[in-house]
Amino acid sequence: MSVLDILKERGFVQQLTHEEEIAELLAKEKITFYIGFDPTADSLHVGHFLGMMVMAHMQRAGHRPICLIGGGTAMVGDPSGKADMRKMLTLEDIRHNGERFKKQMQRFIDFADGKALMLNNADWLLGLNYIEFLRDIGVHFSVNRMLTAECFKQRLEKGLSFLEFNYMLMQGYDFLELNRRCNCIMQMGGDDQWSNILAGADLIRRKESKPAYGLTFTLLTTSDGRKMGKTEKGALWLDAEKTSPYDFYQYWRNVDDQDVEKCLALLTFLPMGEVRRLGALQDKEINVAKKTLAFEVTKLIHGQKEAEKARQAAEALFGGNGNFDNVPTVSITADSLGSRLLDILAGAGIIASKSEGRRLIQQGGLYIGDAKVTDPDLLLTLDLFDNNSLIIRKGKKHYHRITM
Structure with a gap:
């Protein structure tokens, strides 16, 4: 069974640019492919999980992944799936976030001996001459076609800045650069990246007269269509x-x-x-x-x-085995006794805010042990503790322990 068969069987594959060619390529050759990661936070989240699983399956089949950190594109912001313009990041933020990503990816991907690469598109995007870029790359993009792309539709309703409109050109240029530098011939990404992937594959065919391919995987959603995570x-x-x-x-x-x-x-x-x-x-x-x-x-x-x-x-x-050692725990000092319980819970991050705590109490959803909390002004007293420990429950399934 080829890796494409594995990805299909497990439900990853959403769209492919050239299905028969890709099937033959992945079965007979070892290729270099890439997936881009937007470094707008200092941790990956469950939305990135599918991409890492795809890379792991591909690497296990002998193909080489490139994890591309969007250090250059993050300074513009990807409009895909967003109703509002993204926050601008500093180069230092982007570098720090990329380092954190690599540590998390190493549980999935083997970076030893060039088996996988982590690159940053800031290396080639930040030094571009704008006029040269427009003449060399921009000439191959049709504005009419770009405006029909799904990734721009939501933003057009509120106003798409020219800054963001450049994103597709830059992502297409990433694919071209990776093709030239690393012989990367395939880009993969979530299905919301389909238009950008097509743009990059088309650019390589126009500029290099070589084939390039794209594959999108499903987004992680619940059975009723909501995003997971x-x-x-x-x-x-x-x-x-x-x-x-x-x-x-x-x-x-x-x-x-x-x-x-x-x-x-x-x-x-x-x-x-x-x-x-x-x-x-x-x-x-x-x-x-x-x-x-x-x-x-x-x-x-x-x-x-x-x-x-x-x-x-x-x-x-x-x-009910009574061993709470591994339950999420916060410690307080005896000085906290006599304070309002909601103040303690909010300060410890167990509830997002005191207003959330009051809402939980009104709805009957906050417990100490098995006892429902009914008073939003309840004070934290020693008699609530059992062996210097008490269990807080929010709703049916969210537990925390407070120790003193």
């Missing part, structure tokens, strides 16, 4: 300091029943026979599949040890 605290980050391994585990443990098989196929390396077996489980048995999904995904991102801790913490809370 949104939590009550915001994005589901791959950095343990931004999203704890326990919270990460719990996110996948609680996915909708209908999404379990898809997530197992896309986000784990379990054999497809096992994926289908787990995905076919019904009623209470589907929880076995969800636990497997949560453990496998957490292991990929945070390692075996942290995945085990997260699983043990979940079993302590939901299985």
Whole structure:
């Protein structure tokens, strides 16, 4: 089975530029391909997960990935899928974020001995002469065709700046540069990048008279079409300091029943026979599949040890074995006694704000142990603790421990 067959079977492939040529190419040759990563934060999030899995599958089949950090394009901002213009970054921000990305990617990708490359498009974009760029590259782009691209449609409603309009030219130029520098002949990306990928492949064919290819993979969405990876605290980050391994585990443990098989196929390396077996489980048995999904995904991102801790913490809370050692914990001092509980929870980041806490209490969703909190002015007192520890529950499934 070729890597394209694997990607198709697992549900990654959305669109291809030349399906028969790509199938033959990936089956018979070892190619260099690239996926771009926008360095607008200091951590990757679950939206990048699919791209890393695609790179890992491709590298396992002998192909060479290039992880392209958009250091130059991030100074402009990709309008794809955005209603508003993106925040401008400094070069130092971009460099720092790229270094953080590489550490996270190394769990998936082997960068040793040139088996994978991490490059930054700032290396060739920032030194461009604008007039030369327009004459050499801009002449090959049709404005009429660009305006029909999906990536511009949302922004056109509010106003697309000329700065952002240049993004497609720069991403197309990235592909051309990587083709010249590294013999990169394929760009991959999420399906929202289809127009940009087509532009780059077409530019290589025009400038170099050589074939170039594109492949998009599905975006990670729920069965009802919503993007996955949104939590009550915001994005589901791959950095343990931004999203704890326990919270990460719990996110996948609680996915909708209908999404379990898809997530197992896309986000784990379990054999497809096992994926289908787990995905076919019904009623209470589907929880076995969800636990497997949560453990496998957490292991990929945070390692075996942290995945085990997260699983043990979940079993302590939901299985009643009383071992809370691995539950997300914050420590306070005795000086905090006598303060309002909501002040303590907000200060510790357990709730986003005191207004959120009051809303939880009004809705009957905040507990200390098994006791529902009904008073928004409840004071934190020693009698609430058991062996200098108390368990806070938000809703049905979100637990934290406070120790003193």
